[in-house]
Amino acid sequence: MSTAGTSRPPRIAIFGLLGSGNLGNHGSLDAMLRFLRASHPDAEISCVCSGPEEIERQYGIPSTAMTWYQAHGPGRSRLTTVVRKMFGKAADLFRMPRLLRRYDVVIVPGMGALETTLELNPWGWPYALFLMCVSGRLSGARIALVSVGANVARERSIRWLYTGAARLATYRSFRDDYSRDSMRVMGLDVSQDEVYPDLAFALPAPVPPEPSLRRRKTMALGLMEYHGTNADRGRSAEIYAEYEAKIVEFARWLVDDGYRVRLVTGDPADEVVVAAVVDDLRRTRPELVDSRLVREPAESLGELMSQLAEADLVVASRYHNVQAALRLSKPTISVSYANKNDILMEEMRLAAFRQSIRTLSVPRLIEQFRALEARASRLEPAMRAKNAENGVLLGRQYAVLSRTLLAAGPKVRASRH
Template structure:
């Protein structure tokens, strides 16, 4: 066997993406202990250090320059051509390539066509050209309004050998973009397969997940105002929670979120508020295990908390959060990150704190069922890898 390749924006500071990678690695190393596994990814140094994988850089630094003019345009074009050549050569060395989870078919946050959408298209095209199956496993998808992003995403999806989605909304969204999804399946997000630490609860602490939120793809002109409005509302929420007699632990899901956590702490110097700085999935899970109730926006902060049996109030920036909360039996606890009612969220936190034991037991049952569904998908993937 030439090996199994893992592809994506892995090791780039987003713990949700790394959670998907960690879950997939756990399966592959158990089911295929002799397989050679490596990655083509955004953060190869981090992937090598954290996951013990051989890793190749997906991008060169010149691909992210923002200068304008003919010389810059030529440099970027050459960089993209180089990416195509590198990706094709990497794909050719593998028996199968897996894209482990992540929202690779969605554009809920600002995204440029020649960034990851192009990279995914090149990957799937190379897979077709060289006969290497490319599997998009438990991925997220959504409506895409930018024509360039939509063009690359739709064609990448059509070229993939295997597709599954982390919720029905993702499959429906891809169908609406014109992709034939009749043979595709819906399975839970890969992060449900992660083994979590013991989480007995009873700490009296509320975890509040912060996010460097600046709106969606159509909000670039108003990004600063959107961020300032969100930060002001977040500070008001944390002030209210501490006023209710609760200690607050600020949680991040991406390295860019840390500045937001520091801003909240600075705004409330006399309140019982502290900021975590989890840089790995295991550290994030340990932080979540140390709180009783979670209020969060990043999808995998919400998911990992639910998987540990932690009651959650979601302040979502996309439909995927609400779909996840519905699946786990907390449909009334989803709100929009843009205009959430601070008093309502405080009341729901108080309610979940009172019912923590009951809600936690139900969440753990639901999470076990999600893991059983993932075992079914892992069996199908193992058959593909072995063929």
Template sequence: MTSADKAPVRVGIFGLLGAGNLGNDGSLEAVLGYLGAQHPDAVVDAMCGGPEVVTSRYGIPATRLNWYRGEYRTASSAGRIAAKGLGKLVDVARTAAWVRRHDVVIVPGTGVLETTLPLRPWGFPYSLFLLCASGRLSRTKVALVSVGGSAIGSRATRTLVRWSARLATYRSFRGAVSRDAVRAMGVDTSGDETYPDLTFSLPTPSSDPPADPQGPVCVGVMAFHGGNDERARAEEIHRRYLDGTTGFVRALAEAGRPVRLVVGDELDVPVATAILDAVDSPLVTVATTFSLADLMKEMAAARSVVAARYHNLVCALKVGTPTIALSYSSKSDELMAQLGLGTYCHPAREIDADRLLDQFHELEGHSAELRRTLAERNVVVARRVEDQFAALTAALFPPTDHTQAQAQAPDHALRETP
């Protein structure tokens, strides 16, 4: 049988995609780009949080992740609680049936094995467990690709995450911190590699850095309420974060600096609005962003960036803009160190506007040096993401005449021209 006679590989993509988080959608976009370039004959669809958005934006068929449409809303009545419970049972059959239709299912990046933000065990951790268990039973390959992980306090969540990781066919992590956290939960990660976040493979907008030393500052805001184990202090944590960020933005505006507030999730919009209202300055505006490409354009036009949400940091670092991380977990610290800015982290839980302003001035004083460092580190990071995609092909996709020919070609023919 020739390669032309073989049935195309059926690939499913699974996750909280199309649900308002730009980072999640950026990971989806990265994997679709990889599949289009390396496996153009693959038949691709998704099981995700926002199927209508995914279909309209990316042009692939999509199925709703949960049968019950109110899955991620608080159940405040007996009827809704019963509907949620019924949905859990229905989703067992729905997920298994969807998985069986595929040869490969990819979970693209994102923090699917972590609880650095509030997360209930019977939400996405349960959905991920159903996916991985269904894959094992139906012999469909399930790949957790460049995912994030963290220490998990909740026993139920930890159990679901541990078994999801164990049952997956392929795992890779977006950093050693994530891999070590999953290993500490009892998963053998000795054969698992670490790679940068998948969104580093996305195109980078071309832009010259602002020449004006008083140029605009991007401040990435976030609906931050602490982690999963801090629910009792959630409002206190959020108030400290909001007050500290507002004080910092006010100081910039009073110094005559234009400030662009950017968001990475629909949940962040009220935070941006609250800061805008509190500062009440024409120098402070809110950027309209619908994708990571939009975020990168905003950050490429900025003199400096200060941001909390993880994929806001990724975007800022990718375009080479000097950045301070309002760090809420070790993944942010690890990312900043990887790109050479490890000293420019500030705790999101304890923002001190005066100290943050001092760090900001130090950052801007080393702007030219930091831009050179970021340019150098981004070359290395981009190559590592290419390595990730090559490893994924080797692990999941059967060889064809085309891929065999590539593998047998002289090494110099495959090497990128400098």
């Protein structure tokens, strides 16, 4: 059905793991909201997410829980909680279609929407994404997976749910070639799908502090509660303990060498690592910790970027900690937990400044840090050029979304782009 001549603005739902405090996911939401509000100011925007109360508090957007269980919460005992979870999965079969009847367009904005790089339950996000795509298409909504990340899922159930969800999307784009190729390996026809940068590259860079106000030798250290992937569940505690010990060792070296260290995170779960670093330095370097350690929690990716703007160098693990630093053209080392980190570093011509989080070597990290510091001024021009290119590419994608999905009007049975 044509939408020409109609006046009703589109009703848009933004769908995802939003409201749980993950700054990267919120950064993707921020970027999408900036686009929608600038280019489609009359659109009716809602959020279907994992933390609706938090999204309403931060953004003032009408929000609904993604699943029945998230809306009603756990029971009073372990048994009743299990029963409620099981009931919720069945209830969602009816709840999700009723919910999505309200919307013309459902957008999954960036994020690792098709990834398994961390521990993941197939009955959690993968099931919710699949059910949303089925329900949305049955109701006539247009489904958009925009600049999403992906990798080859090893678990058969997750692979089936992810590929099934992606096949039902009206529009798909990926944030790198690796993500698109991963979906191809899993059997999805991606011949019509484009690659665009991560949505967070569209966020404006904060105004850098005046040179006279910047403290010398300030670095940002991004921490992550890392336990491995689904394949590492038997060793998750050991993997985390090894990482924590190494990052604490590196933090000691930084303060001993005179650096002012700003601790940053990307998820509330990372606070356990912050506590480990702070406690260790208070015990082992009590005379240095107050003057050389800074910790100010950020509530958004924008706030994190403002903190990173004060740093001369960045060492980080979480994808959007690394991405935010590169968005600011900051010389950065990635302690990578997934290929997506390495891809970012390669695109910014920083491939020499990365390590795997699983085989992290502190002596090598110190060597890389010294080399990065020496070459910083020569590396920044290439990063600035890449950021300008990313902005142009994301502008093109926004034009495609406006043309193919967001023209005002009621639902249509949209075909694949």
